[in-house]
Amino acid sequence: xxxxxxxxxxxxxxxxxxxxxxxxxxxxxxxxxxxxxxxxxxxxxxxxxxxxxxxxxxxxxxxxxxxxxxxxxxxxxxxxxxxxxxxxxxxxxxxxxxxxxxxxxxxxxxxxxxxxxxxxxxxxxxxxxxxxxxxxxxxxxxxxxxxxxxxxxxxxxxxxxxxxxxxxxxxxxxxxxxxxxxxxxxxxxxxxxxxxxxxxxxxxxxxxxxxxxxxx
Amino acid sequence: xxxxxxxxxxxxxxxxxxxxxxxxxxxxxxxxxxxxxxxxxxxxxxxxxxxxxxxxxxxxxxxxxxxxxxxxxxxxxxxxxxxxxxxxxxxxxxxxxxxxxxxxxxxxxxxxxxxxxxxxx
Numbered sequence: 335x336x337x338x339x340x341x342x343x344x345x346x347x348x349x350x351x352x353x354x355x356x357x358x359x360x361x362x363x364x365x366x367x368x369x370x371x372x373x374x375x376x377x378x379x380x381x382x383x384x385x386x387x388x389x390x391x392x393x394x395x396x397x398x399x400x401x402x403x404x405x406x407x408x409x410x411x412x413x414x415x416x417x418x419x420x421x422x423x424x425x426x427x428x429x430x431x432x433x434x435x436x437x438x439x440x441x442x443x444x445x446x447x448x449x450x451x452x453x454x455x456x457x458x459x460x461x462x463x464x465x466x467x468x469x470x471x472x473x474x475x476x477x478x479x480x481x482x483x484x485x486x487x488x489x490x491x492x493x494x495x496x497x498x499x500x501x502x503x504x505x506x507x508x509x510x511x512x513x514x515x516x517x518x519x520x521x522x523x524x525x526x527x528x529x530x531x532x533x534x535x536x537x538x539x540x541x542x543x544x545x546x547x548x549x550x
Numbered sequence: 551x552x553x554x555x556x557x558x559x560x561x562x563x564x565x566x567x568x569x570x571x572x573x574x575x576x577x578x579x580x581x582x583x584x585x586x587x588x589x590x591x592x593x594x595x596x597x598x599x600x601x602x603x604x605x606x607x608x609x610x611x612x613x614x615x616x617x618x619x620x621x622x623x624x625x626x627x628x629x630x631x632x633x634x635x636x637x638x639x640x641x642x643x644x645x646x647x648x649x650x651x652x653x654x655x656x657x658x659x660x661x662x663x664x665x666x667x668x669x670x671x
Binding site for chain 2: 368369370371372375376378379380382383384387388389390391393394396397398400401402403404405406407408409410411413414418423424425426427429430431434437438439442445446449450453454
């Protein structure tokens with residue numbers, strides 16, 4: 335069970351408004367699951383960097399699982415403070431990157447920026463075709479300090495990251511999988527082109543509404 | 551498995567670590583973000599995506615550092631104590647000190663901890 339044996343305060347967590355109709359007996363375990371990344375995913379990532387013969391104790395798995403949640407909270411708190419100082423309501427990807435840099439995770443910034451840029455370019459292709467106008471990419475926008483929120487894209491990334499392979503549409507499949515794109519893509523309202531977020535534009539009033547289903 | 555189905559494609563993409571779909575569930579990330587503070591209001595769609603990759607990097611780094619401790623002990627099983635040692639040895643992981651030292655029942659913590667073996671979480 336994910337996060338088992340992790341202490342008593344979990345059972346007392348209240349205020350969850352996700353309306354989960356779990357039975358009383360199961361309610362604590364559902365909330366515990368919500369607190370952590372799935373342990374199978376965590377283990378999978380751990381094994382990527384460990385030799386084949388390495389064994390991982392159960393308590394090590396759980397500890398890392400808990401550390402991940404702590405990491406997310408740690409960074410989010412810092413990002414949220416920045417938003418509040420600047421009187422913005424929405425925590426953006428740039429806020430997250432800024433917080434990571436401030437808290438010492440500078441080494442992550444470059445790979446994350448590239449990852450985000452690649453994601454945006456693929457997303458942009460979708461929305462560009464729906465809206466009928468091309469979405470400017472980070473490459474073109476980064477020299478414009480008046481509209482760019484972020485100092486994290488100071489230079490164009492290496493071509494190998496931004497040039498899609500000539501396989502064309504199948505490149506999208508690599509990002510989303512066959513039909514799997516709808517699973518995540520749709521969650522953020524991108525499927526209908528309505529306000530799937532970017533941080534390239536200032537938050538629009540209509541943008542906030544698309545997250546109504548995810549407010550808990 | 552040449553023709554991945556919808557959900558196995560998600561997993562395969564995550565396992566392979568290529569440009570595949572995010573290997574950590576975005577909705578879960580968003581929930582954890584919301585729980586980080588009462589005043590967390592809106593979260594852009596991209597923020598969990600950044601986190602999905604960042605958590606991957608985080609897990610990889612913490613695991614690698616812990617494994618080095620395991621190797622120093624000439625062992626092949628990565629234990630929680632190895633994770634704790636990696637946390638203590640890495641400045642940017644200072645925010646985890648309380649979490650791993652509580653689990654150890656005060657083993658890693660300074661004298662402020664009581665001598666009892668009660669494990670607080």
